[in-house]
Amino acid sequence: EAGVTQFPSHSVIEKGQTVTLRCDPISGHDNLYWYRRVMGKEIKFLLHFVKESKQDESGMPNNRFLAERTGGTYSTLKVQPAELEDSGVYFCASSQVAGGNYGYTFGSGTRLTVV
Amino acid sequence: SQQGEEDPQALSIQEGENATMNCSYKTSINNLQWYRQNSGRGLVHLILIRSNEREKHSGRLRVTLDTSKKSSSLLITASRAADTASYFCATDLYNFNKFYFGSGTKLNVKP
Numbered sequence: 001e002a003g004v005t006q007f008p009s010h011s012v013i014e015k016g017q018t019v020t021l022r023c024d025p026i027s028g029h030d031n032l033y034w035y036r037r038v039m040g041k042e043i044k045f046l047l048h049f050v051k052e053s054k055q056d057e058s059g060m061p062n063n064r065f066l067a068e069r070t071g072g073t074y075s076t077l078k079v080q081p082a083e084l085e086d087s088g089v090y091f092c093a094s095s096q097v098a099g100g101n102y103g104y105t106f107g108s109g110t111r112l113t114v115v
Numbered sequence: 116s117q118q119g120e121e122d123p124q125a126l127s128i129q130e131g132e133n134a135t136m137n138c139s140y141k142t143s144i145n146n147l148q149w150y151r152q153n154s155g156r157g158l159v160h161l162i163l164i165r166s167n168e169r170e171k172h173s174g175r176l177r178v179t180l181d182t183s184k185k186s187s188s189l190l191i192t193a194s195r196a197a198d199t200a201s202y203f204c205a206t207d208l209y210n211f212n213k214f215y216f217g218s219g220t221k222l223n224v225k226p
């Protein structure tokens with residue numbers, strides 16, 4: 001089966017611009033997660049979708065970040081306007097079952113650089 | 116506050132040696148998992164250990180969990196250059212559908 005796909009793999013944008021990251025989960029996985037790693041620090045949870053609904057968005061840093069999952073398939077994460085501190089690697093993961101009893105399948109990540 | 120924290124932050128060893136990484140966490144957990152990230156790649160799930168387990172093996176990997184000390188260790192035996200990567204522990208709390216990761220241990224295995 002195809003894994004979790006993220007694109008772009010790299011994005012370099014100027015401060016103030018808008019960037020949209022996309023994640024295609026494994027087909028049939030209702031649960032989709034976004035995480036990010038900033039400046040070599042810990043990987044932090046951003047939000048969790050169950051199908052098209054936001055189950056938990058407690059990790060979203062501020063209202064410059066907007067995540068959507070229309071139709072419960074792929075998800076987008078838009079940053080508008082981007083700030084320097086948004087630079088980092090954004091990971092997407094999907095799972096058939098929610099919770100930590102099984103490992104998640106992560107994508108390769110999108111490395112975002114805001115200059 | 117950071118739930119998971121790996122130690123050491125960086126580790127450099129020769130091929131063939133064993134590598135041990137530790138993870139400490141703060142609150143009671145449901146499960147603990149270890150992930151690997153090769154440079155430029157995504158996170159790869161290595162092994163999951165449940166809170167009622169003490170030790171688990173998978174190939175050259177051995178994971179231990181001590182819930183009384185809130186710590187776990189990952190041992191990679193007979194390391195290879197291909198093991199060079201960052202390793203993260205991830206914990207999940209009861210009734211929370213998300214993981215808490217640490218900052219990772221950067222392992223360099225020299226050929």
